[in-house]
Amino acid sequence: MGKLYAIFFSATDTTRKCVAAFCQGYGAKPVTAINLADSLNSKLPDFSSEDVVVVASPVYGGRLPKPVAEAFARLKGNNAAAVAIVVYGNRDYDDALLELTDILRAESFRIAGAGAFIGQHSIFPKVGKSRPDQSDLQALESFGKECKAKIRDGFDPDCTPFIKGKRPYKKAAGAPLWPSAKESDCVKCGTCASNCPVGAISGDKPFATDTTKCISCGRCISVCPIGVRKHSGVKYSLVGFLFNAAFSKRKEPEWVVAR
Numbered sequence: 001m002g003k004l005y006a007i008f009f010s011a012t013d014t015t016r017k018c019v020a021a022f023c024q025g026y027g028a029k030p031v032t033a034i035n036l037a038d039s040l041n042s043k044l045p046d047f048s049s050e051d052v053v054v055v056a057s058p059v060y061g062g063r064l065p066k067p068v069a070e071a072f073a074r075l076k077g078n079n080a081a082a083v084a085i086v087v088y089g090n091r092d093y094d095d096a097l098l099e100l101t102d103i104l105r106a107e108s109f110r111i112a113g114a115g116a117f118i119g120q121h122s123i124f125p126k127v128g129k130s131r132p133d134q135s136d137l138q139a140l141e142s143f144g145k146e147c148k149a150k151i152r153d154g155f156d157p158d159c160t161p162f163i164k165g166k167r168p169y170k171k172a173a174g175a176p177l178w179p180s181a182k183e184s185d186c187v188k189c190g191t192c193a194s195n196c197p198v199g200a201i202s203g204d205k206p207f208a209t210d211t212t213k214c215i216s217c218g219r220c221i222s223v224c225p226i227g228v229r230k231h232s233g234v235k236y237s238l239v240g241f242l243f244n245a246a247f248s249k250r251k252e253p254e255w256v257v258a259r
């Protein structure tokens, strides 16, 4: 078998944890692991038909985040095996896994497996709190083992099991909630500005957010060393209350492997 690669976007680390657990079960360390949240323009590797590529993304509004789908569209499969993973915050993954496998197939990857796993919701963290947990990580390891066996023994890329979702996909819609900090609390260290994947925070006013660019990924909140960047306001509290009430019932991982 060829080399293992991991290409993913993870703003608040849950997708990265899921990819790591998959690789643990698969029994190999990726020769290259790229978190596109560090740079959406990262140079992407060239693959051969022997290689195995884990491609993973969080779900935003039931879809792939737009800049992430655009970055994945630069991949060239060259007939490598791919494993598609989406991570969602216990609401639903809707069309995101179908969208990801469609992108990978169009780029000449052979899909060996596809799965949807749960991570703490990055806007409403009470939903899916502390996930992926032990049971999620075990599920990812099992998925990794199953994919390894399937790729070793051979699979039919034209015989793909059912993947939930509809075409045309649901309309992509951003979350109208954007984090920021109070100017008086912010020490202007610039950590949030240098870590924002879409350049929505300026170096001179890092407490503010350019809402025309922000994708609400939550990375600035998680990297702020003094914890002053956050969601706040009446709208956030109200939507959060309703969201927690509607989506707190635990969802479980789902995955399929090729035949």
Ligand SMILES: Cc1cc2nc3c(=O)[nH]c(=O)nc-3n(C[C@H](O)[C@H](O)[C@H](O)COP(=O)(O)O)c2cc1C
Pocket: 009, 010, 011, 012, 013, 014, 015, 016, 058, 059, 060, 061, 062, 063, 087, 088, 089, 090, 091, 092, 093, 118, 119, 120, 121, 122, 123, 174, 175, 215, 216, 217, 218
């Ligand atoms: C803008 C935005 C939209 C989201 N939409 C959904 C969604 O449609 N369904 C869902 O269950 N979770 C949704 N989530 C939650 C994320 O999919 C989840 O928290 C994921 O684990 C984040 O991955 P990361 O930690 O790797 O960045 C959304 C999060 C954000 C920031």
Ligand code: SF4
Pocket: 179, 195, 196, 197, 198, 199, 200, 201, 209, 213, 214, 215, 216, 217, 218, 219, 220, 221
């Ligand atoms: S400003 Fe928006 S896009 Fe940038 S890191 Fe913060 S939440 Fe993400």
Ligand code: SF4
Pocket: 181, 185, 186, 187, 188, 189, 190, 191, 192, 193, 206, 207, 223, 224, 225, 226, 227, 228, 229
């Ligand atoms: S990381 Fe926090 S303290 Fe530093 S500039 Fe951003 S909001 Fe201000």
